[in-house]
Amino acid sequence: xxxxxxxxxxxxxxxxxxxxxxxxxxxxxxxxxxxxxxxxxxxxxxxxxxxxxxxxxxxxxxxxxxxxxxxxxxxxxxxxxxxxxxxxxxxxxxxxxxxxxxxxxxxxxxxxxxxxxxxxxxxxxxxxxxxxxxxxxxxxxxxxxxxxxxxxxxxxxxxxxxxxxxxxxxxxxxxxxxxxx
Ligand code: ADP
Numbered sequence: 001x002x003x004x005x006x007x008x009x010x011x012x013x014x015x016x017x018x019x020x021x022x023x024x025x026x027x028x029x030x031x032x033x034x035x036x037x038x039x040x041x042x043x044x045x046x047x048x049x050x051x052x053x054x055x056x057x058x059x060x061x062x063x064x065x066x067x068x069x070x071x072x073x074x075x076x077x078x079x080x081x082x083x084x085x086x087x088x089x090x091x092x093x094x095x096x097x098x099x100x101x102x103x104x105x106x107x108x109x110x111x112x113x114x115x116x117x118x119x120x121x122x123x124x125x126x127x128x129x130x131x132x133x134x135x136x137x138x139x140x141x142x143x144x145x146x147x148x149x150x151x152x153x154x155x156x157x158x159x160x161x162x163x164x165x166x167x168x169x170x171x172x173x174x175x176x177x178x179x180x181x
Contacts, residue, residue: 016096016127019046019085022062023055024161026143028135030069032100035129037076040096045070049082056144056168068160086121095124102131102139 018036022029022045037043045066049059057065059080070076081088089097097117101107107128114126143156147165154162 013041014096015042015044015092015094016040016098017044017046017085017089017092017094018098019048019081019088021048021050021053021055021140022066023057023140024143024157024165025062025066025069026135026138026140026157026161027155028100028102028131028138030158031132031135032098032129033070033076034073036098037070037073041075043073043076043098044092044094045076045078046085046088047078047080048085049080051082057164061164065161065164069158084120086117086124089124090121097124097126099126099128100131101128102136 016036016039018033020029033043033045047059047062047066055062063078063080066078070078085097089095097114099110099114101110110126110128117124117126138156143153143165146156147153148169150169153165157165
């Protein structure tokens with residue numbers, strides 16, 4: 001027996017993808033990112049580029065905001081993608097898709113979405129992370145609305161996002177048009 005032979009252990013890095021609109025990224029999204037990045041070797045946050053969906057922040061702005069939020073997490077990267085998310089995973093040879101769920105209404109939508117993705121790419125597994133109860137009611141559409149009316153969003157989004165939201169609405173009315181004074 002060769003006592004000096006090193007055991008041959010092949011370790012495969014397990015990567016996961018967390019896709020979404022992130023318009024804007026909230027504390028709920030950030031919580032899912034933190035928890036998923038602790039579970040996997042590498043996490044890629046994918047910002048959906050969907051020209052058919054009117055977003056407040058451009059894909060480049062959302063990527064840049066998310067990059068600021070995750071810059072201390074060495075195993076997290078952020079990219080944008082304009083195609084089907086399963087194609088992104090296939091291209092990168094990643095099998096795990098992370099989604100966050102806030103409750104049963106999210107679950108029925110997310111479940112159906114995961115079935116679509118399963119039909120398109122059977123090898124990809126969707127893993128659901130339940131929300132942290134602190135962020136149960138946070139959703140980007142609600143945050144945009146509160147910000148548009150000048151409400152306080154500091155408990156909903158990280159400081160750089162709050163600043164960016166205030167910047168978006170500083171010169172606009174709540175309906176997105178010019179502010180009438
Ligand atoms: P939303 O406008 O609902 O925030 P996104 O497309 O940006 O939609 O969400 C991306 C993913 O993050 C989805 O799986 C969504 O369910 C999840 N998510 C959004 N907000 C939260 C939250 N507060 N807690 C947990 N998961 C969340």
